[in-house]
Amino acid sequence: MRLLLDTHLLLWWLGWPQRLPAAARQAVETADQIYVSHASLWEMAIKCSLGKLTVDLQALCRQIEVDGFEWLPISAPHLLAVAALPPHDDHKDPFDRLLVAQALTEPLLLLTADAKLARYGSVVRLV
Template structure:
């Protein structure tokens, strides 16, 4: 299964794994699954860390790079197709980070691993 980690899922996986649901922990631990981290989440992490809303053990850039490498995560760049798809989504949810993650999941046919119930109405597969 190809899984796109929501930002909070990535942070919990790396910092507070007890916060993951049993199902999320199971699929994230399965080596048969491809785990993807979007540059959208990287942008959100950098923004929150810079604003003092997220504490990390290292500088954000170093921490993200270490986690990507240590966990074998696939980087998902932000592409025009996803930006275009985001512009077509109804405004069920106003968070631009979440909307772009949904658009990427739809464009690339990924399952989002997220506790956020507001992502489901867009038609993306969401697992928690």
């Protein structure tokens, strides 16, 4: 199984493991490959610059590699796939939409605790 971690699960895995749902821990521990999107790094960088998140991004990047996770760059096909996603009035987060598009394009299974993402179908696993 090839997983793409959403930003919250990544943060919980790396810094707050007590928040990580047991199903998420099991999925990560049994996955063949685990990806972290550059979109998640971008989202965290923005939140850090706005004072909404306090995390050492350099250390986070090092830990991702230590844990054996792989970076997933943002590509043109990923961005084009965002345009094909159905709109939802109650959820317009551009980073989440990009993660869904990446999961569809690669294909990967997006692991998330965000129930609003489950509506995108079998490409999303809610934990």
